[in-house]
Amino acid sequence: SLLSSFPGTYSVYPPLLLLPAHAFAAPPWLALLAALQTHPRRLAQLYASLAASVHTTHIALNAPIPLQTATTHDAANILRSPVALTPLHNAFGPAPTPATQTAPSAADFGDAFWCTARQNGIAQTWAPLYTMFSRGNVAEKARVLRLPSVRGAVEEGSCSAVDLYAGIGYFAFSYRRAGVARVLCWELNPWSVEGLVRGCGMNRWGVERMAVGGEEEEGGKEVPEAEFLVFQESNEHAGGRIERLRDRLPPVRHVNCGLLPTSRGSWRTAVGAVDPGLGGWVHLHENMAVGEMREKAEEVTREIDRISGEEGRGRVRLEHVEKVKTYAPGVMHCVLDIWI
Template sequence: MFNRATRIHTAVDTYDCSSGDSKRFVVPTSIEAPRNAGNELVEDELPEETKRKILRDMGLQGLQDVISIITYTPSSQYSISRPAKGNPLLTAVSSWLQTVPPDLLVSLDITTTSLLSAFPATYSIYKPMLLLPAHTFRPWPWTSLISALQHTSSLQTLYSALAAATSVTHVALNAPIPLQSKSHDSLESENILRRPTSLTALHGSFGPLPCPNLQYAPQPHDFAAAFWVSTRQNNIHQIWAPLYTMFSRGNVSEKARLLDLPSVTDAVRQGEETEHGCTAVDLYAGIGYFAFSYKKAGATQVLCWELNPWSVEGLRRGASLNGWSSYIINPSGNGKAEEEAAPVGRETDFLVFQESNEFAIGRIQKLRNRVPPIRHVNCGLLPSSRGSWATAVRAADPLLGGWVHLHENIGIGDIEGKRLEIVREVQEIFEEEVRIGRGTYDAGDERMVKLEHVEKVKTYAPGVMHCVLDIYIPPKEV
């Protein structure tokens, strides 16, 4: 979509895009300009209706008032005659295009230049898989060519070439994780397991395809037959099955932040000084996204809650690869016996409950005197982790206090107001806990939760920011 042959540049001289004192920029794209009834290119500023459609297709409709769309004809200096130097994908695509019959391209009114320009330069490698961006084949020249080649072996030749170029065995097309998913009766329900239902496998065997039994009650032989990938971030290994489990590359900065977060390192240090250790809790553990960071930072033990059995297996495999131990408790199996026999404290690194975190506080109360003090609780669900806030506050050690880390999607312009609202709500939960513990919360009680920081992790959608609120929870018992 973005024309990498031309750089983003300021809008001066060439285009009349001035807007007061604000500097504006031109972002060249490979989007085909509309034509009029005489098949001539529409020049200059596009009609508002056309502009709205283009921005809507790109998910940028909210920026319509600040974006201008103009047409231009690339000069020869901007034409692409060869792929970008050093990019293995573009090199592979360029070579493959030489095998496409020229007559076919002419009949489709597309060129190798337009195809190369529209092909994304970015990609992800999760060994042994190449993951292409979701928009890879959405631009017009590619949709047209793929439609023409869909009943031939040519596309498989392309996918094979992409795999060879990046030294992998599998290729897949990424897709957003839907918040809703369809059940077997075609009814939509919340995608609680955050399954990647729209990921498209292009090359290589990805193992058994998802079905209800495999998704919710996989057996050891199902795990063995599945396709697994891995990556390493912040020197921490993570493993997952791409057909069954999501992976968010954009959370890497938050994972790194936890490793050196003063409140985390202080809790670890205090635990070492008292020889009591410290425990972290992850109420949405997944494959160990943030749980692994707490362990890497020095937490004695991490208690995890995760519904998706495939994520639990990924966490187990990842922990093992990092040299950590884990113990899985599955209430649908022999849960009671497993819980009674569960190793705690320094006996195991990760104690994982394969169940909803709505049961977490009951489990924690039973374990309270058997595990090191709980000093940190992570609530990493988007678009909102609100459903776990009460559990998080209650989980923090009643004598030492602790910190909760609440993940929320917040409008960029609403962050200030939203953070105050969240702190008030957490304070109310805290006061209720104090009342439960001693029967009252005195008006003169000065124990207040404290917002220490709001971390802006990444842009979740246009105008929406993934934020993490670090909130200190004081001791509930004095």
């Protein structure tokens, strides 16, 4: 009964076994775990056996990334921190604090537990107590790798891409692997930035953490030769920085806006980032009601067209709506590919 009631889906991110939140919700497991609460050594042996069965050393229970923080009910979880992750077996490092979440030191990074994933031949790494990872995005990462508009822009000549919600490199890495010369990344979460930097090293890509002390940091300076330029700041600053760097970078042909439930706050920045001479594509991630996807896509396209007009750009064209995965019952995570 234990085996038959164990979930058939789980994730292995070496050296982590990540179980769904309901993994031990069935009565046989509830009874066993209740009995083992007074025998911690036997409970540890059970977890160790589970981990060893899939060649891992650590176990945790997963839960969705909350839209609000646990400590401040009305505050948006802008760092997208996985506060509901529950470690079960082995050491995950010190528990997160407000200080380590927002201003970690090199020692904090070193003390934390890190895990890895390899998707489409690309390595990614993150500290699961501090950073999210969604295995359901693997198909969209693969789509970026083979996207005709990306391949075409690369074949036309050296080009750049911008990721306004870069995370640990979820989609940014796919642009580089597809041949894009430079990828400019914006990310607020310092743990995600650290994961992105470490991931670049694992994939043998050069990366530079850019100074973000002031609005004029880029003026007159040589742009680093690294394939990835990473800005740890709000993407509200991206438009100005891109303009000041534009004449020293390959043309920006693709802009990724990968925030859910909506990336609306970055649309104007995305439109402005696209090369004004050659044009390019914005890839907007949105949650859409299944029965209203066509209407929603048309609404988004009209808004991008309006912004494009205000920014002095040309007309826009919706090229494709990709259904990435089910986000919730009746809600689909989609990506809109829009030419500007």
